[in-house]
Amino acid sequence: DTAVSQTPKYLVTQMGNDKSIKCEQNLGHDTMYWYKQDSKKFLKIMFSYNNKELIINETVPNRFSPKSPDKAHLNLHINSLELGDSAVYFCASSRLVGGSSRTGELFFGEGSRLTVL
Amino acid sequence: QQPVQSPQAVILREGEDAVINCSSSKALYSVHWYRQKHGEAPVFLMILLKGGEQKGHDKISASFNEKKQQSSLYLTASQLSYSGTYFCGTEMAPSSGSARQLTFGSGTQLTVLP
Numbered sequence: 001d002t003a004v005s006q007t008p009k010y011l012v013t014q015m016g017n018d019k020s021i022k023c024e025q026n027l028g029h030d031t032m033y034w035y036k037q038d039s040k041k042f043l044k045i046m047f048s049y050n051n052k053e054l055i056i057n058e059t060v061p062n063r064f065s066p067k068s069p070d071k072a073h074l075n076l077h078i079n080s081l082e083l084g085d086s087a088v089y090f091c092a093s094s095r096l097v098g099g100s101s102r103t104g105e106l107f108f109g110e111g112s113r114l115t116v117l
Numbered sequence: 118q119q120p121v122q123s124p125q126a127v128i129l130r131e132g133e134d135a136v137i138n139c140s141s142s143k144a145l146y147s148v149h150w151y152r153q154k155h156g157e158a159p160v161f162l163m164i165l166l167k168g169g170e171q172k173g174h175d176k177i178s179a180s181f182n183e184k185k186q187q188s189s190l191y192l193t194a195s196q197l198s199y200s201g202t203y204f205c206g207t208e209m210a211p212s213s214g215s216a217r218q219l220t221f222g223s224g225t226q227l228t229v230l231p
Binding site: 055090094109111 | 146149151157159164202204206208218220221223
């Protein structure tokens with residue numbers, strides 16, 4: 001049983017289109033994330049989200065929007081896709097380290113490779 | 118605030134040692150280390166929570182100097198399976214407004230040759 005699963009694994013689309021990537025975790029974690037990994041392997045945090053709070057990295061264009069139907073799901077919707085959006089998008093989840101307010105181990109999904117033509 | 122990792126790349130022979138450094142200009146709440154193999158997702162290695170803390174994982178260990186806002190990852194007697202890109206991830210204190218966000222360094226590509 002996959003802990004964090006993302007679909008689709010590969011996505012090829014034209015500039016200007018809108019697309020979504022879905023993420024589900026079955027670990028009972030309280031926080032989920034989206035990271036973007038570009039061709040230089042830089043892992044950039046886009047969003048972190050728990051039941052109470054959405055934290056958006058200020059550099060993320062508002063064409064990107066996270067949508068969470070429930071605690072176990074965090075989907076990523078992208079409007080008006082641009083060439084620069086081509087990357088691997090990783091979903092991750094975590095819980096707090098026991099007895100502290102610190103973020104525990106991140107469990108990553110397999111990644112969704114988005115190619116914008 | 119992205120942590121700074123060094124070196125960017127390192128090539129080793131099996132059995133050699135390596136050190137990867139991670140530093141921040143801001144006070145750190147915790148430091149994580151992950152390894153990512155080509156075409157795969159990052160995988161957790163360890164987390165350090167307190168200043169001066171050291172943790173070990175097989176022949177991979179790490180230290181955290183809270184005062185200097187630095188962490189180092191030590192790989193001893195490297196094996197072929199250690200090859201991959203190593204990332205440190207840092208979390209700042211809740212008072213900074215950046216809580217629950219793990220920000221990763223640019224990565225260190227480690228290649229272990231036979």
